[in-house]
Amino acid sequence: MKSKIILFLVTFLVWCFLSWVPDFQHIIIGIVISAFVVFMMGDLFIGTPQLINQPQRYWYFIVDYVPVFLWECFKANLDVAYRVLHPRLPIKPGIVKAKTKLKTDAGLTFLANSITLTPGTMSVDIDKDNGCLYVHWINVKDADVKGATETIVRRFERILERIFE
Amino acid sequence: MIDVIGLIFITVGLIFDFFGCLGLIRLPDVYNRLQASTKCVTLGTCGILFGTFLIIGFTAAGIKALLCIIFLILTAPVAAHAIARGAHRSGVNLCKDSIIDKYAQDKEGESVNETT
Known part of the structure; x- marks a missing residue:
């Protein structure tokens, strides 16, 4: 019920x-459509509603996750620009394999998205039962599981663990 | 002043979009091309949208530009992930410079079971 209200x-x-500036008619239609969507989709999206009223998680999200993510995203773009402009394509x-400790769907989704938008790596598949990620790496430095986990996953896992677990 | 900052954002976004398209042409196989296009086009398009928002402010189009940034950041990596997984499952090989493919090693047993 709680997850339905939040949705x-x-x-x-x-x-x-989407309908900015909202007036009376827009708001009425919006309430009807939102209620219909929630009635149809129900509990699909929010799996752990007990975490939603813990304000320190939002604080971690804004202060820890967002600046790190934006900075890594910018670095990733400079990295791609360097590789594309270099005449010999370095x-x-x-595809390497990495382990993760995260369990929830939201945490895994954010981890995979963060890996895709950070320098040189892109997540290809997740094996949720064994907690493995298959990551395509454009410049493989460390082919075994442990080294790849340290280099790729650890930095975001530490932050996301506090937000979603 | 705010117009100039907006124009700088739009220019940087266009440059990164151009690098993404260049990577799409120059890099050898599906996975490397997806890397270049996903990263550069996501940040480039977000830059263009944010510059637009700075120039026109909190109007109907400006708010929609901000919403588009959020949806792009949430959905572009998922699309890349789906395309890469689909390509690997339908048998597209990595380019010949590749040094390792753990995914194919782990999935070998499974694909044999599927075909029999």
Whole structure:
């Protein structure tokens, strides 16, 4: 029930932004459509509603995760620009395997997205039962599981553990 | 002043978009191309949208530009992930410079079971 209310608020907020500036008619239609979407989709999206009223998690998300993510994203772009502009294409690609300790769906999704947008790595598949990630790495420095885990996963895992677990 | 900052954001975004397209042409196989296009096009397009938001402010189009940034950052990596996984499962090999493919090693047993 709680996750349905939160989903309703989120969809209604997105609707308000989409139909900016909101007036009376837009808001009525938005309430009807949000209620319908929540009625159909129900509990699909928010798996752990007990974490939502813990304000320190939002604080960690804004202070720890977002600046690190933006900085890594910018570095990734400079990295790609360097590799593309270099006349001999300095790439050494391969798919490596990394372990993760995260369990929840939201945590794994954010971890995979962060890996894709950080320098030189892109997540290809997740094996949720064994806690493995298969990561395509454009410049393989360390082919065994332990080294790849240290280099790719650890930095974001430490932050995401405090937010989603 | 705010217009100039917006134009700088749009220019940087266009440059990164250009690098993404260049990577799409120059790099050898699907996975490397996906890397270049996903990273550069995500940040480049977000830069263009953010510059647009700075120039036109909190109007109907500006708010939509901000929403588009959030949806792009959330969905572009998922799309790349889906394309890479689909390509690997349908048998697209890595380019011949590749040094390791742990995914194929781990999936070998499974694909044999699927075909029999």
